[in-house]
Amino acid sequence: xNTVTNKKAIKGGEFxxxxxxxxxIFTPEEFSEEQVMMAQATKDxxxxxxxxxxxxxxxxxxxxxxxxxxxxxxxGLLGISVPEEKGGLGMSFNTSMLIADVFGEAGSxxxxxxxxxxxxxxxxxxxxxxxxxxxxxxLLASGEWAAAYALTEPDAGSDANSxxxxxxxxxxxxxxxxxxxxxxxxxAGFADLFIVFAKIEDDKNHTAFIVEKSFxxxxxxxEEEKLGIKGSSTRQVFFTDCKVPVENMLSERGNGFKxxxxxxxxxxxxLGAGVLGGCRAVINYATTYAKERKQFKQPIANFxxxxxxxxxxxxxxxxxxxMCYRAxxxxxDHTEDLLVGGMDEAKxxxxxxxxxxxxxxxxxxxxxxxxxxxxDEGVQVYGGMGFSAEAPVERAYRDARISRIYEGTNEIxxxxxxxxxxxxxxxxxxxxVSPAMDVAKELTSVPSFETIDTSILFNVEKDxxxxxxxxxxxxxxxxxxxxxxxxxxxxEILMNVAxxxxxxxxxxSTILRTEKMVEDKGEEACKQQINIAKVFIREAAEVIATxxxxxxxxxxxGDEQKVMLMGLKRFTKYDLENVHxxxxxxxxxxxxxxxxxxxxx
Numbered sequence: 001x002n003t004v005t006n007k008k009a010i011k012g013g014e015f016x017x018x019x020x021x022x023x024x025i026f027t028p029e030e031f032s033e034e035q036v037m038m039a040q041a042t043k044d045x046x047x048x049x050x051x052x053x054x055x056x057x058x059x060x061x062x063x064x065x066x067x068x069x070x071x072x073x074x075x076g077l078l079g080i081s082v083p084e085e086k087g088g089l090g091m092s093f094n095t096s097m098l099i100a101d102v103f104g105e106a107g108s109x110x111x112x113x114x115x116x117x118x119x120x121x122x123x124x125x126x127x128x129x130x131x132x133x134x135x136x137x138x139l140l141a142s143g144e145w146a147a148a149y150a151l152t153e154p155d156a157g158s159d160a161n162s163x164x165x166x167x168x169x170x171x172x173x174x175x176x177x178x179x180x181x182x183x184x185x186x187x188a189g190f191a192d193l194f195i196v197f198a199k200i201e202d203d204k205n206h207t208a209f210i211v212e213k214s215f216x217x218x219x220x221x222x223e224e225e226k227l228g229i230k231g232s233s234t235r236q237v238f239f240t241d242c243k244v245p246v247e248n249m250l251s252e253r254g255n256g257f258k259x260x261x262x263x264x265x266x267x268x269x270x271l272g273a274g275v276l277g278g279c280r281a282v283i284n285y286a287t288t289y290a291k292e293r294k295q296f297k298q299p300i301a302n303f304x305x306x307x308x309x310x311x312x313x314x315x316x317x318x319x320x321x322x323m324c325y326r327a328x329x330x331x332x333d334h335t336e337d338l339l340v341g342g343m344d345e346a347k348x349x350x351x352x353x354x355x356x357x358x359x360x361x362x363x364x365x366x367x368x369x370x371x372x373x374x375x376d377e378g379v380q381v382y383g384g385m386g387f388s389a390e391a392p393v394e395r396a397y398r399d400a401r402i403s404r405i406y407e408g409t410n411e412i413x414x415x416x417x418x419x420x421x422x423x424x425x426x427x428x429x430x431x432x433v434s435p436a437m438d439v440a441k442e443l444t445s446v447p448s449f450e451t452i453d454t455s456i457l458f459n460v461e462k463d464x465x466x467x468x469x470x471x472x473x474x475x476x477x478x479x480x481x482x483x484x485x486x487x488x489x490x491x492e493i494l495m496n497v498a499x500x501x502x503x504x505x506x507x508x509s510t511i512l513r514t515e516k517m518v519e520d521k522g523e524e525a526c527k528q529q530i531n532i533a534k535v536f537i538r539e540a541a542e543v544i545a546t547x548x549x550x551x552x553x554x555x556x557x558g559d560e561q562k563v564m565l566m567g568l569k570r571f572t573k574y575d576l577e578n579v580h581x582x583x584x585x586x587x588x589x590x591x592x593x594x595x596x597x598x599x600x601x
Contacts (some may be wrong), residue, residue, distance in 0.1 A: 010055030010330055012356040013421050015505050016440065016469055017435045022047045022516040025509070026094065026319060026329030028600055029517060035095050035240060039082075040601045042102040045075060046277075050106045055182050057108055057231035058395065060223060065231060066146075066190050073143015078117055082125060087138035093335065093352070094328035097273040101324070102276025102601075107399050108231030114274060115186035115232075116140070120147025123195045125209060127251040127259055132210060136193065148191035150182040150211075150237055151260055158412050160197075161205060161257050164438045165239065167198040169246075176200070176249070178209065178217070178242040182488050188220060189233030196239065197256045206256030210248045220304050222600030228398035265353050265360045267407045269331070272363025273324040275371035275403060278396060279317040280596040284380040285392050286310065287594050290381055300381075304580070307587035309377045314590050315532045315583075316370040318598055319506050322513040323366065327359040361417035364504050365410045375400040414498035415491055421501070422480060422487065429487035439470045443567040457518060457530070461511055468507070468544050471571035472500040475551045482555055495553035503540035528589045529598065531582040538574050545572040 010024065031039070049068050050057070056064050072078055080096045082088025096117075103110045121140045124132055139145040156163040165180025178198050185194075192213050197206040211218075221236040251259060287310060290301035300306050336350030339345060353360065378393040379386035386393050404410045425432040452459050476497045483490050516527040525528065548568045556564050589597055 007395050008334075011430060012330075013358040014423055014428050015359075015508060016100055016421070016472060016501065017430065017432055020508065020512060022512045022519065025326045025512045025516065027513045027516055028098075029520075031094075031098065031600055035091075035098060036600050038091070038095065039098050039102050042077060042099050045072065045077065046102070054107055054231075054395065060231070062189060062233065065109070065112065065233070067457050068109065069116070069190075070143045071145060072113065073141070076111075076141075078121075078143050079141030080117065082121065082137050082141040086125075086133055087141040093332045093349070094325060095099070097324055097328040100270045101273040101276040101321075104274045104279070105281035106277070107395060108229045110274060110277070111186055111229045111232040111402075114267075114270060115149060116147050119149035119232065119263055120187065120191075120195060122263050122266060123149075123250060123259055124210060126262070126350050127208070127358070128210070128256070131247070132250070135211065139547065140193070144348060145192035146187055146190050147193045147195070148185050148187040148237075149263075150185050150188075150194045150196045152165060152184050155184055158409060160260055163197060163199070163206060165198040166195070167199070167200045167207060167209065167244070170243075173519065175246055176197045176209065176244045178211065178239040178244055181236065181238050183236045184352040185235055185237050186222070186533070187233055188235040188237050189223060191332050194218075194237070195250065196244075196248050197260060198239075200253060203254050203537070205254045205258075206260070207253050208250035208259050209244050210250055211239075211242060211244055212248075215243050226402075227557065228395075228401055229285050230398075262354060264407055265357045267325075268360040268364035268413065269327060269353065269356075271403060271407050272320065272360070272367035273328070275367040275400075276317065276321055276324070278371055278400065279313070279320075279374045282374050282393055282396050283310065283313050283317065283590065283596045284594070285396075286313070286378045286381040287590055289385075291591060291594060293383075304584065306381060307584050307591075308580070309381055310590050311583035311587040313374045313377050314586060314596060314598075315536055316373055317596060318529070318532050319510045319536055320363070320367045320370045322509040323359075323506055324363055326509045326513070327356055327363055330359070331356050358417045358420050359505065361408075361413040361420075362505050364378065364407055365413050365417075365498070365504050366506055368400075368410060371400045371403055411491075411495065414495045414502075415488070417501065418476070418494045418497045419488065421476075432473070432477070436473045439473045439567075440477065443474070443563055447570060457535065458511055458515055460575065461507075461533060462540055464537050464541060465504070465508055465511065467571040467573075468500075468504055468541060471544055471548050471568055472497065472504060472565055474571070475500065475548050476553070479555050489552065493551045493554050496547040496554075499547040500544045503543045507537045507540040528586050531586050534577055535582050538577060538579065541572045541574050545569075548572065551562060 010508050049071060053064060076089050079088030080091050080099050084090040124136050140147055151160055153163045165178065167176040167178050169176055178196060180198060194211040196209045196211045198209065200207050217240045219238045226234060258570040265355045290306050291299050293300050312590035331352045334355050335348050338351055375393065379397050382391050382393055385391050388394060424430040452463050454460055479493050480487055511533045514526060514533045517529055518526045545568060552564045553562060
């Protein structure tokens with residue numbers, strides 16, 4: 001398989017203005033034998049320990065959950081990212097994405113796993129001093145201790161920095177007394193350690209603390225009764241004069257908000273990957289059921305309406321799969337460049353993720369919405385049985401809903417990713433202004449009638465992609481010109497632009513992954529992946545056209561509006577393909593395998 005070649009350092013957000021090539025991205029087909037074996041071991045663990053016990057886990061059998069958690073630690077699954085010298089496996093960022101991916105089918109336990117290995121462990125790994133790392137990371141990597149992350153408060157959700165929890169230094173200066181209330185705390189019921197955010201005196205920003213349960217002054221409400229992820233411990237946590245040694249301050253005073261933001265970036269990327277296992281499992285369940293369920297004297301899998309569902313579920317899963325490992329490798333490569341340049345390892349890893357914070361938000365939004373689509377269609381394939389708690393898709397449907405909320409709601413993430421793009425452009429980190437101006441000039445010029453060589457695979461699709469990028473530049477560029485500093489008040493327009501950017505990144509990732517596979521295996525072996533790329537770019541064009549029209553309606557009036565709408569129509573047009581036929585062919589491949597056919601294990 002071809003390897004990744006970075007002809008030029010790739011920046012986060014640059015996909016909008018840069019024509020990437022297939023040899024510049026990483027695809028899941030390129031994972032090493034060791035990484036595939038690790039993924040298979042994780043899948044075996046889920047099949048053996050979690051899936052057979054899913055009802056007990058959802059029934060709040062916390063002793064069972066803790067036992068499974070500790071077994072995961074014994075296998076090394078809790079220390080994928082933790083350095084070897086601290087008791088972990090010290091594996092790469094993209095490997096941690098892969099393991100999060102596989103854990104996605106573990107239902108409630110995937111939240112338990114993600115909260116511990118991500119927001120519970122990573123703050124210490126990236127921001128802890130040597131003494132803190134030496135003391136806590138081996139305990140967390142082994143599963144001897146479980147971790148929780150206490151940021152959210154009753155009056156501080158999306159505006160996390162408005163939390164009211166206080167930290168007061170003792171008279172002798174030896175410890176802080178923490179007092180406040182935290183809610184929606186995953187793993188709280190059996191956590192041995194909490195990453196807690198509190199404000200010291202009248203500080204504007206939070207400070208983070210490593211709080212051991214044994215410090216005292218910690219009480220909890222009963223387990224929350226939730227719509228989904230019922231087997232994930234979620235409780236309100238109260239700190240009342242909780243005595244925390246001064247040496248347990250994490251990083252520096254007032255650095256808590258920065259810690260929260262950077263750790264959430266990682267969480268967003270991992271969530272994008274973390275939906276994949278769930279998507280594949282539901283596709284597998286739905287396909288098996290469709291082959292077994294008979295109506296009108298034949299399996300419902302024979303019907304075009306069912307095939308359309310299976311194909312769309314598979315298409316969207318393949319797309320987010322393509323996006324995740326492209327972004328994951330970009331983060332890994334940037335981190336490696338910083339390490340080669342002499343940067344401290346922990347700082348380099350944080351900067352690597354921070355550089356691709358835009359892509360992290362894209363993965364979170366698109367991935368969570370793909371999961372919602374897949375589970376919804378999975379229930380629909382099952383029909384009435386899908387509404388029964390006896391069907392596996394019923395639990396999957398409920399568990400999926402939280403994904404659009406945690407790690408920042410999808411609305412917040414949409415506005416955040418556009419805001420970051422604009423901010424980087426204003427700081428000169430991304431030259432978006434020049435391409436946007438070129439597009440503005442093109443609106444009043446004579447359209448190009450150059451022909452495209454349709455005999456070359458993906459030439460047509462790449463031409464569509466190039467024009468979709470122009471559509472986004474046109475809308476985003478004009479919005480910034482019109483609203484200037486008040487652009488953040490135009491939340492509806494920001495979300496329109498976000499939808500355009502998300503679809504562009506998704507379509508490009510899919511085309512490039514498939515092109516790279518074709519170069520290695522040939523067109524015949526990749527026929528269904530080619531079908532996916534052809535169908536999805538056209539779906540993306542429709543989404544971008546709709547989002548663009550809505551945005552233009554809020555940006556321009558009169559003749560200017562007419563010109564922009566004509567430009568949008570030019571940029572989003574495409575030749576029709578028989579998408580029904582392409583989807584049927586894809587569905588037949590899924591039905592034949594009785595499973596999602598493109599994963600590496």
